[in-house]
Amino acid sequence: MLQWLAENPVDVLALQETKLTDDKFPAAEIEAAGYHVVFSGQKTYNGVAILSRHPITDVVKNNPRYEDLQQRIIAATIDGMRIVCAYIPNGQSLESEKYQYKLKWLDALHDWLQDECKLHPKLALMGDYNIAPEDRDVHDPAAWVGQNLVSPAERAAFVRLQGLELTDAFRMFEQAEKLYSWWDYRQMGFRLNRGMRIDHILLSPPLAAQCTACVIDRVPRKWEQPSDHAPVIATLG
Numbered sequence: 152m153l154q155w156l157a158e159n160p161v162d163v164l165a166l167q168e169t170k171l172t173d174d175k176f177p178a179a180e181i182e183a184a185g186y187h188v189v190f191s192g193q194k195t196y197n198g199v200a201i202l203s204r205h206p207i208t209d210v211v212k213n214n215p216r217y218e219d220l221q222q223r224i225i226a227a228t229i230d231g232m233r234i235v236c237a238y239i240p241n242g243q244s245l246e247s248e249k250y251q252y253k254l255k256w257l258d259a260l261h262d263w264l265q266d267e268c269k270l271h272p273k274l275a276l277m278g279d280y281n282i283a284p285e286d287r288d289v290h291d292p293a294a295w296v297g298q299n300l301v302s303p304a305e306r307a308a309f310v311r312l313q314g315l316e317l318t319d320a321f322r323m324f325e326q327a328e329k330l331y332s333w334w335d336y337r338q339m340g341f342r343l344n345r346g347m348r349i350d351h352i353l354l355s356p357p358l359a360a361q362c363t364a365c366v367i368d369r370v371p372r373k374w375e376q377p378s379d380h381a382p383v384i385a386t387l388g
Contacts, residue, residue, distance in 0.1 A: 162204045165236035165277040169198030191222045205230040217259035233271030237278040242299035257308040274355040282309045288348035317353035320365040320385040352385045361387040
């Protein structure tokens with residue numbers, strides 16, 4: 152991450168799946184690199200964090216309206232913007248209890264954000280959504296029929312979030328075909344570009360009006376021992 156930040160000195164970075172308890176989070180190293188940081192983690196699973204070159208205030212951990220032991224949300228105000236970093240549940244399979252948990256979690260996220268958007272006109276919802284919104288966001292839609300990440304209910308939940316006047320920054324601009332943000336480690340997924348676009352930045356109207364570009368940076372996915380996700384970057388003018 153520090154290597155990527157040295158080459159891409161973004162103002163705000165949202166992280167998901169940190170998989171660290173708070174006492175082991177590398178805050179000192181991040182602050183030495185010139186960033187403020189807030190985080191909420193747990194052992195082995197989940198965990199979220201926000202890094203910023205600007206001061207961070209009004210931090211909220213988890214959804215106040217949804218009791219959840221899993222650390223999946225952290226929100227903060229940065230330079231007049233409300234940044235919500237979310238790690239949406241995977242759902243495992245359509246027959247799984249984890250899938251029902253995902254749908255309930257998404258409903259609760261929507262209801263909380265409805266008020267957050269009213270309180271904070273400049274809001275960005277950033278993170279790993281574990282939802283590919285459309286077939287063009289999937290390398291082989293036919294192969295994924297009947298699976299999580301692409302089910303009608305999950306896609307409807309994504310559309311419902313957009314109904315809060317949140318715009319998918321990536322789709323604001325003309326993009327080449329077959330651009331994805333996640334590839335399975337197995338079966339040469341990245342090399343064969345068998346990916347999915349499941350990492351998104353949704354922007355409220357004032358921020359969407361400022362957005363001049365949104366790209367997926369595939370470069371760090373080629374590094375040694377990479378994340379299976381690639382960074383998504385939105386530029387605000």
